[in-house]
Structure formats: structure tokens, C-alpha cells
Amino acid sequence: MTANDTDKDGDLDPSTVVITKQPQNGTISVDPITGEVTYTPNKGYVGPDQFEYTVKDKAGNVSDPATVVIDITANPVAVDDSAETKEDTPIIIDVTSNDSDKDGDLDPSTVVITKQPKNGTVSVDPITGEVTYTPNKGYVGPDAFEYTVKDKAGNVSDPATVVVEVSANPVAVDDSAETKEDTPIIIDVTSNDSDKDGDLDPSTVVITKQPQNGTVSVDPITGEVTYTPNKGYVGPDQFEYTVKDKAGNVSDPATVVIDITANPVAVDDSAETKENTPIIIEVTSNDTDKDGDLDPSTVVITKQPQNGTVSVDPITGEVTYTPNKGYVGPDAFEYTVKDKAGNVSDPATVVIDITANPVAVDDSAETKENTPIIIDVTSNDTDKDGDLDPSTVVITKQPQNGTVSVDPITGEVTYTPNKGYVGPDAFEYTVKDKAGNVSDPAMVVIDIT
Incomplete structure (x- = not known):
């Protein structure tokens, strides 16, 4: 002094x-x-x-x-700061925005980093004093650094701490789903999504790209997406979505692919069989599937016939129908079939017409030596269906002592005994109905006197 x-x-x-x-x-x-x-x-x-x-x-x-x-003169006061950024995302922090100097001459250009962050890097703008913090790649969690600032008189603040919270971006993972034609499906799109911070918020699901062949709606609480395919559409479709975490970080879009498979179509069938005669019906021969993968081995009888029994070939899907003994008339059963994706058809009905075999009844006649006789062999024959066809009479066993001829229209049989023969003789015949069912043979006995 x-x-x-x-x-x-x-x-x-x-x-x-x-x-x-x-x-x-x-x-x-x-x-x-x-x-x-x-x-x-x-x-x-x-x-x-x-x-x-x-x-x-x-x-x-x-x-x-x-x-x-x-x-x-006053020392400037550097005040602690906090900031938040997303994973792998730099952030600019105006660290001096809350700092003060009683003299009113704080100099932001004098910001100096006095302690480096452990999980990132910092750079200082030499004019504004703003600090750019860049987290290390993939790092999520807290980080911190310290800085000082001067006033224009050169007074230096105490160090202030800047805490940076690096929050993870949630990860939305692609999904796939399958539904049937004309069938909505609920997809829990966030079930496989993740967030390193553990605070994924399903209620923030947003559709970022609409499907082309259907519509979607999002449950505002669960984030589940209901996809409804357009009516009749079969094939692939897709949409995209994002989801946030509770810090507001948004995932990249994820794609949801949906495969809409066709329901196979089982078409009604009809068949005809004779009384007491089983029939094999290839029920899937007229069935279709838009996907082209109908699986005949999946035929299931959903409604049994009332007048017969059915069995299904486990490989071909062919159905063997056996009418109850002696039953004549209509019968029916129902079945479904799947495709290889497991889609089930609506039931189809198979109608079977069981036709009666005509009954040829034994006959007897009498004639004189060397005299032909006309015998109406079908006059006592019957057919449950009422459609006996006399024109179908056929001689199945010839007489030994004479000859026969059949009228091709009436079915009447002309028997001519051999010249000079006297005694019994016989022949056999069958007759059909109009459905082609054949009777068992009937015997005609002739007494030549």
C-alpha cells in the first residue's frame, strides 16, 4: 500500500x-x-x-x-442444470441460462468444462457457451459433467453440475399374425416390444401406415390392434405402428404382416345307391379352397344319417354310406373339411337316395304238348319305388325242354315246349326298375301235358 x-x-x-x-x-x-x-x-x-x-x-x-x-465485485453463480435426451441422440444445453452475476456481466463465452462426463462427450460453443452433450453409442442411464463460467471482470464461478438423463428409445419389433377370411383378429403388437428403461407405454401405439386390404383400430388403453380384412379378401396384408415410452421417446416403425387365409367351401353332394348296397362318395370332389390347399383327410361328419351309417377314409376323405337293411328312401348327413391352415368349412349336406331292388316272384304255368304259351312273368312282381320296368326282363337260366323268347316291350315270355315233350320244365329271369336296380332271379315252372 x-x-x-x-x-x-x-x-x-x-x-x-x-x-x-x-x-x-x-x-x-x-x-x-x-x-x-x-x-x-x-x-x-x-x-x-x-x-x-x-x-x-x-x-x-x-x-x-x-x-x-x-x-x-461479485463472483458469477453457475447453477446446476439437468437435461434429458434419447439414446444415441446429442443434445444442446444452454448451461448459463439459469446462471447469474450480481454485477450483471456474466460472460457465457468463458464456459469451461472442469469435469468430463463418463458416458459421453461434450463440446462448448466458444461464443454462446452452449454445451453439446453426445451420449456414448447405446448408452442409457444418467451422466454428468461440471463447468465454470466467468464474468467480464474475470471472476470465476464455483463449478456447477449438469446431470443428463439418457433415456432409451423403445424398440418396436415386427409382428406376424394369421386370420381367416372375413374374420377380425386382435393383435397384441407390443407383446414383443422392449424398452431399456422398462417404461414402455402400450397406450401410445399409433398406426403410421394403414393396411391396404383391411382396417385397423387401436385400443387406447392396451394398445392392442384389431385388424379386420376387407370382405372376401384372401392373401397378405400389412400395417406399421410406433410406440412411445413414458418419457415420450418414440420407437422406429414396426411392420405387422397378416396372412388372411380362405375358408374352404364344402359343396352339397347327392348320391344314389340300391337297397342294402353301400356306396363310396367322394364328398370333397366338388369342394374348393381359394388358397388351393384343401385337405381331404380332415373330413368330419358333423351330422349322422338317420337311416344308415357312414365311415370316413382318414386319408382320402371319401365317405362310405351304408343304408340300414331293407331301408328305401332318402337319407342325408353333413360334413366339414379343413384346409392345411386349419380353416374349417361350413357344413355341407350329402343327400342319398336309396332305391328298392324290384322283387321278381316265382311263377307257374301249364300248356299242352306242342303248344306255346305266353306268360306275363312280371304280373306278380313288385317294386317298393313303384317303377318296375317289364321291358328289362332277362332270361338268366334257359329251360331244358323248350325255348323262350321275351317281348322287348311288355316283358311277356313265350315258352315253346320241345316237340313231343310232356312233363315239367323251368327257366329263370330277372327284371329291373327304372333306376336300373335288378331283382334276384325268379323261377317259372311250366307243366306240359
Whole structure:
């Protein structure tokens, strides 16, 4: 303090410095040897202060008081900051935006990083003092760094801590689903999605690309998506969606592929069989499937016949129908068939007409030696269906002692005994009905007298 003081005798004595007026906003102490004065401002005080002192020479002469004026300037205050960014996403942080300086001359360009982050890197804009924080690739979690800032007087703040929360982007994973033609399906699209932070929010599912062959709706609570294929559409379709976590981070779009498979179509069938005669029916021969993968081995009888029994070939799907013994008339059963995707057809009905075999009844006749006789062999024959066809009479066993001829229209048989023969003779015949069912053979006995 005496560095600028003078004495004409050249014997100024710094050790004689005496404070003659104390400062109002601080305290002072004097070094008894050097005369240097240590001034300590009151805690938190910023502004001007002053005190006065005198000094002697070695002859004991005392100077007039001199005034010492001190300007106490404020240290800038750097305030802790917090920020949040997404995984693998840099963020610019205006660290000085909440900092202050009582003198009002904070200098953002003086920001200095005093402690580096452990899980990322930082760079400082030399003009604005803004800090760009870049998290390490794939890192999720908290990170921190420290910085100081000066004012224009060069006063340095204490370090402030900036805490950065690096939150994970949720990961939406592609999905696939399968439904049947004209059948809506509910898809839990987020069931395989993930979030490193563990706070995936299914209620934030958003459809980002609509399907081309159907419609979708999202449950606003569960995030489940209901997909409804367009009527009659069969084939692939797809849509895309995103989902957020509770921090608002959005996933990349995921694709949901849906395969809409056709229901096979089982077509009604009809068949005809004779009384007491089983019939094999290839029920799937007229059935169809848009996907082309009808599976005949999946034929299932869904409604049994009332007048017969059925069995299914487990490989071909062919159905063997056996009418009840002696039954004549209509009968029916129902079946379904699947395709290879497991889609089941609606039931189809198979109608069977069981026709009666005509009954040829034995006959007898009498004629004289060398005299032909016309026998109406079908006059006593019967047919449950009422459609006996006499024109179908066929001789199945010839007589031994005569000859026969059949009228091709009436079915009447002309028997001519051999010349001179007297005694019994016989022949056999069958007759059909109009459905082609053939009777068992009947015997005609002739007595030639």
C-alpha cells in the first residue's frame, strides 16, 4: 500500500502504517513489518468500500491520512442444470441460462468444462457457451459433467453440475399374425416390444401406415390392434405402428404382416345307391379352397344319417354310406373339411337316395304238348319305388325242354315246349326298375301235358 507513498528524506517507514478510519463493509489487518494491509470484504458484500491510513518516516514524522478505495465485485453463480435426451441422440444445453452475476456481466463465452462426463462427450460453443452433450453409442442411464463460467471482470464461478438423463428409445419389433377370411383378429403388437428403461407405454401405439386390404383400430388403453380384412379378401396384408415410452421417446416403425387365409367351401353332394348296397362318395370332389390347399383327410361328419351309417377314409376323405337293411328312401348327413391352415368349412349336406331292388316272384304255368304259351312273368312282381320296368326282363337260366323268347316291350315270355315233350320244365329271369336296380332271379315252372 505504501508502494506509491514518498518521503523527501527518503526514509519512509512502512512498518508504521496505522489505520485511521476503518472500512464499513469489511475488515483489515496490517503486516507490522511490511505495512501491507489485508482487506477482507464482509461475506456476500458486493460494491465499493474504503478505509484511511497514515505512515511515518524514520524520524517519526506522520503523513496526512490517505484513502484506499476497494471495489468488491461479485463472483458469477453457475447453477446446476439437468437435461434429458434419447439414446444415441446429442443434445444442446444452454448451461448459463439459469446462471447469474450480481454485477450483471456474466460472460457465457468463458464456459469451461472442469469435469468430463463418463458416458459421453461434450463440446462448448466458444461464443454462446452452449454445451453439446453426445451420449456414448447405446448408452442409457444418467451422466454428468461440471463447468465454470466467468464474468467480464474475470471472476470465476464455483463449478456447477449438469446431470443428463439418457433415456432409451423403445424398440418396436415386427409382428406376424394369421386370420381367416372375413374374420377380425386382435393383435397384441407390443407383446414383443422392449424398452431399456422398462417404461414402455402400450397406450401410445399409433398406426403410421394403414393396411391396404383391411382396417385397423387401436385400443387406447392396451394398445392392442384389431385388424379386420376387407370382405372376401384372401392373401397378405400389412400395417406399421410406433410406440412411445413414458418419457415420450418414440420407437422406429414396426411392420405387422397378416396372412388372411380362405375358408374352404364344402359343396352339397347327392348320391344314389340300391337297397342294402353301400356306396363310396367322394364328398370333397366338388369342394374348393381359394388358397388351393384343401385337405381331404380332415373330413368330419358333423351330422349322422338317420337311416344308415357312414365311415370316413382318414386319408382320402371319401365317405362310405351304408343304408340300414331293407331301408328305401332318402337319407342325408353333413360334413366339414379343413384346409392345411386349419380353416374349417361350413357344413355341407350329402343327400342319398336309396332305391328298392324290384322283387321278381316265382311263377307257374301249364300248356299242352306242342303248344306255346305266353306268360306275363312280371304280373306278380313288385317294386317298393313303384317303377318296375317289364321291358328289362332277362332270361338268366334257359329251360331244358323248350325255348323262350321275351317281348322287348311288355316283358311277356313265350315258352315253346320241345316237340313231343310232356312233363315239367323251368327257366329263370330277372327284371329291373327304372333306376336300373335288378331283382334276384325268379323261377317259372311250366307243366306240359
